[in-house]
Amino acid sequence: MEILTWILGTLVRGLAFGTPLLWGSLGEIYAERAGVVNLGVEGMMILGAFSGFAVAQVTGNPVIGLLAAAVVGALAALLHALVSVTLRANQYVSGLALSMFGLGLSGLLGRRWEGIPLDHPLPEVTVLAPLGISLAVALWIVLYHTRWGIVLRTTGESPAAADAMGINVTLVRYLAVVFGGLLAGIAGGFLSVAYRPSWTEGMTAGIGWIVVALAIFAGWDPLKAIWTSLLFGVLFHLSFRLQTWIPPEPLQIMPFAFTIVVLTVGARRGGRVRQAAPEALGLPYVRGER
């Protein structure tokens, strides 16, 4: 009985911390499936966290807060799309800049809200966790079993072929990146509206980077993102829970080390991870050029 509560408690914590990872990585998977790397997840998440908290506090409604977080995340992503798709700047540089911009701007705007507890928070695991899992299933179906999915994947694999098929590559990439930002915004909003629930400058503290890694770890597959997020969430919590018996230093690197190990093993087994990467990932598309 004791051990059962222990396992159950750990799973609940894993689900709680895994939720923002799941929402964030689903968004990143879709953006990268269209061929656009967005390293601005950290920035979009922190902007979502700030706006989600501020709006939820002012309106007294956490759902409206989350919607605001989604809109702000999407707007931030639009910036990345503009720079990297239309202006064809380096996607990595643009994403990094977005991360720094988001951290700076939210820190500046957030001073007044710092530390205040949210009056009406959202429950931690009963709302966004099941919604996120359903969303992952839906996104998997769309990706592999609908025409939209083919359009998205073709754009990421071979934009030239997509263009030849009459697909508007620019439009698809814009939509995918903005959708990714929308989910990243919700992931950030979850942190300030349900997980903490409070606003602190820089509160994402690197979660956005974990999200980028998890998108790759999941092999750009929305279904796999469910268990990779949950696994990382459980390991993150265990790195504190297990401190009763195990020294903290190895525990601190456990979630990351474990991820690398699984990734390496996965890559060795027939190079699945390699194959899954969209062929044109990170490359701006210019008609007539290769």
Add this chain to the structure above:
Amino acid sequence: MRWIKLFVIVTAMLLVATTGWAQQSKLKIGFIYVGPIGDFGWTNAHDVGRKQLEKAFPGQLETFYVESVPEGNVEPFIDKMVRGGAKVVFTTSFGFMDGTIAAAKRYPDVIFAHASGFKRASNSATYMADFYQIYYLNGLMAGALSKTNRIAYVGAFPIPEVKRHLDAFALGARAVNPKLTIHVRWLFSWFDPAKAKEATEALLAEGADTYAFTEDSPTVIQVAAKKNRLSFSHYSPMQRFAPKHVISGQLVHWERIYIDFVGKVLKGTYTTQNLQNVDYWWLLAEKAVELGGQPGQAINPLFTGRLKAAKVKTSEFGTISVYDLVNRRLAQMSKNPVAFDPFTGPIRDRKGVLRVPAGKTMTVQELTTMEWAAPGIVGQWPGEPK
């Protein structure tokens, strides 16, 4: 017409000359911060100190700062400050220590002061406002208020500073309730709300009901309060974030040190020649630190009743309430020299090794290098001596 022109030019030149002169006569003081000034702990507290310093000497000095300076790369920032005319430079993080000493060698006519370190030079002093006495007082209260006999500490890094605070907290708690255990989690981060949250959740699952911590956000307080658990505020006034659950806490007043130090520089007491042995180790007696979760309130009045009802047997005062004990210890430690120190022997560590012999009190040197764990502490303790 020509005369008017000449007059205007001469006046303008005079104006520029005099304001330039006035600016030169003002003492320029630079501050180098490790974090953003908007954080909820260390850097913010230093910046409050800087502003108070400006107010204390109106018109006599000019301060400026850089924030979020990486620990390993402080020297270029010092160079820039000195080029900008700084005559006094405060470097406010442990990791700036070697960079500060190197810069002090390079700029012999500039005065430096480094917070929390132990290396000095003829033109470079050290200073620290330490909390260990306050953690002891917080421990006394935790010992009286814990119902599960399990209290918790979320620590940033297992370094002497945090271990000293944890030990003082544990010694205080066990002075009131010897059956009590102190459960520890390490974050390996000064600021990380997600880590602080999961560490607190792990401790909640273990049944700890009173929380102290070292982390620069109110996360521990708020997560504990959500489960109706009590806590102590850390570094900045955090009581307002959980007014029904914060018992007390630790507050810092860096301005006390800054005003004293700069006053002595202005008077000529401190020069670039005589700082080799200047080390501020300021505590309650110097009013560099304060007991409480908000300024001017040592104990949240909501807990006064329960603390008065809890009785404790002491060899010094007989049987008194914990409320009285806290106040008496506070008064004893606010005297100079102190009438009580938490680290007075005999103290054994949790392995039974005698760390402080009877009748002895730990020296500053011993306090800043201590690694042992006090009895009652449960959990990992990296670097624990055998």
